[in-house]
Amino acid sequence: MRVLIAEDHLELAETLAIGLRREGMAVDLAGDGQAALAQAHIYEYDVIVLDRDLPKLHGDKVCRTLADEGGRARVLMLTASGGIEDRVAGLSLGADDYLPKPFAFAELVARIRALSRRAQPALPPVLEREGLELDSAQRIVRRDGHRLELSVKEFSVLELLMAARGAVVSPEQMLERAWDDATDPFTNVVKVTVSRLRRKLGDPPLIETVAGVGYRL
């Protein structure tokens, strides 16, 4: 899952990024409205956490632009104005969810997860395929009832493969969805992670390599 945090308060943004990365998300930061829009156009995010009071380009305008363009990213608006009118206004601008500050971190995580499930096509909270059971909220994977210990990135890659429902996922897509923009795009970290994942999944092998294209479950 890839998340963009658009928040001009740097310390808060970094703290949230640390927490969200621990939850298995790839997190990018943007410090103002223009940077946020630019990032959203470059990468495909699952969820964009948008503060309303952004410099250079107001969060409301960013939200409106994103809503008009369509795109898969769901927008969660954050702001210190928590009154009813503000919430209504924010949601009317095209935000998918609204969380007033101050908020509980656990609630932020839960809402982000809920929003990312709604990216097309809508996904159930627990993915099941080929005897695998993946619970994204609890970060637990089971194969035929046995629990598997996966690293954060392995979990994310498996989640992508399962969400694809048998479609092929290219390494570029994996890089985009499960890693943040601090990653070197020419790395072979995807390959390494997939091979580690294969080892952990065990026999019979579930991940199939489609030559020149990608992987599929």
Place this chain on the structure above:
Amino acid sequence: MRPTLRFRLTLLYGGCFIVAGAGLLGITYALFANGTVQRPTAFAHGVQLSIPVPAGLKAIIASGPRKLPVHTRLSGNPAPKARLGTRTRPPAGFIQTVRSSGQKQINSLVKRANLVIQEQRSQSLTSLLTESGIALAIMALLSIGLGWLLAGRALAPLRVMNSRARQITEDTLHERLGLDGRQDELGELAATFDAVLARLEQAFHSQRSFVANASHELRTPVTLERALLEVALADPEASVESLRRTCERVLAAGSQQERVIDALLALARGQAGIEAAQPVVLDELVRHLIDDRAPQLEGIRLRTELAPATVSGDPALLERLVSNLLDNAIVHNSPEAPWVTIETAVTGRRVELRVANGGAVVPADRVTEMFEPFRRLEAERTGVDRGLGLGLSIVRAVAVAHGGEAEAIPLDAGGLELVVRLGLAGPGPERQEPSLHSVLDASTDGVLAGPDRSHR
């Protein structure tokens, strides 16, 4: 019935009309009764008896030889003027010649005739009065009715204004009475009322945005603290070290919060005015605060011209004012060759404090909005050390509370000069030790938590 303006106006118009009408009638009656009109009398001349009768009345007087039954059937034409001694022929139908025997009969006839004429006259006067009275009554009713209608029409705009104004609440202050096109007094009234509404809307808007901004500023550190603590607690690899670091960061966020609260309270106090005025030696206060900032002033070319100046006011608020000006000048300076000039002077009944600093050129239209609360330059919103944007609004509030004003003048070569004029120049340049002590006391009782790092 409620004494409405419409009712009173109608009464007034109707009453005036009735009075005028009655006056007209009275004058006419009086003139008629008292004789610019010829008073007809009967008189005898020679054998003939002239009996003038009023127009429109027929008079036939007949008399017999013995008795003098006078049948009075009156008919006639306008009375011709008869002159004694002449033999005039009375016009037809005027009188019938009266043959009678003696002067006495003639005299009694004349008397009778005069009586009849009198009676006629009084009858016609009475009928004049009655008929005029009826006419007056009818016209009075008509005029009252008309007056009521016209008063209603004239006052209609007032009713419209009233009903529109009733509907304006604090949520609909953008509405206006909108009585366009009227040039008269009512139009003026509506325009004035609209102007008041505009000012009210502006005030409400300022207050609302202030409250929104203030709550935003207060919530931001709380959000950060919460996020820091929750993320730290959720860390599966939390160590004493990481938790300790988190605690320190939470404390730092807490002191940011304190600064916000402090600044907001200072603004509120500045706006509330001075409670107990004391003499404050301004130049000493400035020197003292400059010394406090010696480390920040390193590398800045500083020039001071501090003429002795004493104001009467609140020491804590004045310290706040000077601190904010100094901090602004230090922070918003040019990075290559920063300079600051500070002057205090007494001009007439006012004390002037000028703080000028170098830096980028400030556009003239930014100058007024600088003093508004929570107004910052765009560039400073990112970054850890964020100003609050309250510094200059506090400066202005304190200046106004001291009977003065604050002004910002952009400098052509770049930079800004801030001029604060305070009224109530104190009694002369004597050094008053107690005032300096009271300033120091005020700064250590916790109300002021260090220099306010607020930006414009």
